[in-house]
Amino acid sequence: MSDLVELYQELVLDHNNRPRNKRTMEDASNTADGYNPLCGDQVSVFLKVTDGVIADVAFQGVGCAISQSSASMMTQNVKGKSVEEAGALFEVFHSMVTREPGEDFDSGSLGELEALAGVCAFPNRIKCASLAWHTMAASLDPKKAEQVTTE
Amino acid sequence: MTSMPFDVEAVRRDFPILSREIGGKPLVYLDSAATSQKPQVVIDTLSAYYTGMNANIHRGVHTLSQEATEAYEGARGKVRQLINAAEDAEIVFTRGTTEGINLVAQTLGAQRVGQGSEVVISNMEHHSNVVPWQILCEQQGGRLRVVPINDDGELLMDEYESMLGPQTALVSIVHMSNALGTINPVKDIVALAHAHGIPVLLDGAQATPHLPVDVRELDCEFYAFSGHKLFGPTGIGVLYGKREWLESMPPYQGGGEQIKSVTFEKTIYNDLPYKFEAGTPHIAGVIGLGAAIDYVNGVGLARAAAHEHELLEYGTEQLQAIEGLRLIGTAREKAGVLSFVLDGIHPHDIGTVLDTQGIAIRTGHHCAQPLMQRFQIPATARASFAFYNTRGEIDALVEGIHKTFEVFS
Numbered sequence: 001m002s003d004l005v006e007l008y009q010e011l012v013l014d015h016n017n018r019p020r021n022k023r024t025m026e027d028a029s030n031t032a033d034g035y036n037p038l039c040g041d042q043v044s045v046f047l048k049v050t051d052g053v054i055a056d057v058a059f060q061g062v063g064c065a066i067s068q069s070s071a072s073m074m075t076q077n078v079k080g081k082s083v084e085e086a087g088a089l090f091e092v093f094h095s096m097v098t099r100e101p102g103e104d105f106d107s108g109s110l111g112e113l114e115a116l117a118g119v120c121a122f123p124n125r126i127k128c129a130s131l132a133w134h135t136m137a138a139s140l141d142p143k144k145a146e147q148v149t150t151e
Numbered sequence: 152m153t154s155m156p157f158d159v160e161a162v163r164r165d166f167p168i169l170s171r172e173i174g175g176k177p178l179v180y181l182d183s184a185a186t187s188q189k190p191q192v193v194i195d196t197l198s199a200y201y202t203g204m205n206a207n208i209h210r211g212v213h214t215l216s217q218e219a220t221e222a223y224e225g226a227r228g229k230v231r232q233l234i235n236a237a238e239d240a241e242i243v244f245t246r247g248t249t250e251g252i253n254l255v256a257q258t259l260g261a262q263r264v265g266q267g268s269e270v271v272i273s274n275m276e277h278h279s280n281v282v283p284w285q286i287l288c289e290q291q292g293g294r295l296r297v298v299p300i301n302d303d304g305e306l307l308m309d310e311y312e313s314m315l316g317p318q319t320a321l322v323s324i325v326h327m328s329n330a331l332g333t334i335n336p337v338k339d340i341v342a343l344a345h346a347h348g349i350p351v352l353l354d355g356a357q358a359t360p361h362l363p364v365d366v367r368e369l370d371c372e373f374y375a376f377s378g379h380k381l382f383g384p385t386g387i388g389v390l391y392g393k394r395e396w397l398e399s400m401p402p403y404q405g406g407g408e409q410i411k412s413v414t415f416e417k418t419i420y421n422d423l424p425y426k427f428e429a430g431t432p433h434i435a436g437v438i439g440l441g442a443a444i445d446y447v448n449g450v451g452l453a454r455a456a457a458h459e460h461e462l463l464e465y466g467t468e469q470l471q472a473i474e475g476l477r478l479i480g481t482a483r484e485k486a487g488v489l490s491f492v493l494d495g496i497h498p499h500d501i502g503t504v505l506d507t508q509g510i511a512i513r514t515g516h517h518c519a520q521p522l523m524q525r526f527q528i529p530a531t532a533r534a535s536f537a538f539y540n541t542r543g544e545i546d547a548l549v550e551g552i553h554k555t556f557e558v559f560s
Contacts, residue, residue, distance in 0.1 A: 003507060004503075004504060004507050004558060007503070008500075008558050008559070013559065038515070039499055039514070039515045039516075039530065040515060040516045040520070040523070040529050040530055041499075041529075062529050063497060063499075063529075064497035064498075064499035064500045065496075065497060065500045065559070066499075066500070068497075122503060125499070125503060128499065
């Protein structure tokens with residue numbers, strides 16, 4: 001049960017129940033759609049990038065609590081950051097969720113995103129946690145924005 | 152025989168994996184619709200083949216080859232008896248149900264489907280009984296017709312009948328739905344198609360582990376199923392076809408035992424069923440499937456089905472009593488599957504919570520995405536049974552569902 005408590009922390013459940021920035025954005029400068037063919041989770045990410053800074057970010061989609069809360073937290077954490085900073089944050093986040101359970105990780109820039117640290121103990125849920133992040137990163141890369149899958 | 156009590160504990164002892172623990176809790180395996188567990192006798196048969204008999208079949212003059220050939224062809228006979236086919240030549244070994252369907256699509260389908268013709272499938276098909284026909288229709292200019300279902304997950308037979316006509320090239324329908332548990336009235340489906348002279352393929356992947364199947368009584372032209380759902384090895388399956396239909400079809404793949412003789416000018420194909428068995432087959436898999444069939448016959452499918460039916464009734468009653476749970480698939484005729492959704496909780500989260508309790512269920516779209524769209528849900532949680540499951544395991548499932556609600560409260 002302790003792994004479960006670690007996975008479904010109160011903050012994770014809160015973001016699942018009340019996702020932040022879950023809306024569409026008509027005037028987005030960057031968008032991408034992500035899909036996890038394994039489970040059918042879908043997410044669309046909308047960014048408004050002005051002068052290299054993510055001025056606004058939103059998402060839409062369906063999925064499990066992990067994917068929804070991760071998407072919600074992603075939007076809160078990349079808003080106001082430069083494109084480079086958002087990319088770097090994705091790398092740190094990705095390292096956290098893909099590490100071996102018990103292995104240390106660099107928590108310096110993660111803040112509340114650490115609530116998803118428990119995902120690493122559930123390997124088949126890592127894709128759920130990272131889908132929105134992959135999609136966000138792809139929206140910033142025109143070569144990848146066409147289709148994002150976690151496979 | 153059916154009046155004898157079913158000794159599920161004795162059956163369970165035949166399956167070594169059922170005594171393992173997951174995270175310190177006894178395994179509760181409720182994912183047999185994805186793949187069934189294997190009895191020790193099947194595992195031993197695979198081991199015995201590789202340990203003492205391994206050789207290629209049909210063309211070797213040495214002892215090992217003869218023994219392997221005998222065991223391989225012996226298994227064909229067991230399959231024939233299992234489904235009551237008229238002769239061994241009507242039993243084609245494939246990699247699985249999917250390959251069986253693709254084989255028919257790319258041979259008979261290619262002969263029959265052209266501009267304006269139609270292939271009739273249903274709304275509850277597994278992707279493997281949708282996509283091969285889609286590919287075929289794209290290649291040949293035909294189109295798919297999809298028989299709708301009602302909210303209980305039953306085929307609308309009037310709609311089915313109205314779709315049949317001179318334009319219908321083939322009907323391909325699932326015998327038992329993997330996602331709903333619905334058992335379709337396949338005998339009627341075949342008879343209605345035959346009234347228009349239309350051949351029928353039945354996807355028996357889910358049905359064969361649960362129901363006695365008699366292809367001659369059903370009168371279907373083709374019946375495809377997999378070994379791994381029938382307590383046998385993965386990577387092996389069966390396509391039954393009526394002789395006259397198999398004979399009329401061109402080969403699917405070329406090479407190996409599929410050929411009688413080759414020159415650069417001309418190839419003469421082998422007789423049935425070898426015409427459709429190109430390359431070295433999954434010999435161990437076939438022999439293992441034979442062992443699985445022997446095992447199932449020993450258990451008795453009719454008695455096993457009665458036990459499963461009791462489990463289904465008990466499970467249905469227990470799950471329907473849970474507030475916030477909705478069963479998807481409540482057909483009058485169904486077997487071994489409880490597919491459900493919980494208010495406000497995604498099936499993947501249900502699956503993870505249950506896994507921490509040692510309970511293995513499947514969550515997701517079950518490779519039946521059009522069916523999920525029909526019910527306007529992204530996915531379900533699916534508990535599926537085999538004859539080795541118990542009432543106690545249903546109780547564990549119910550407890551796990553309550554725990555899931557607790558986690559998400």
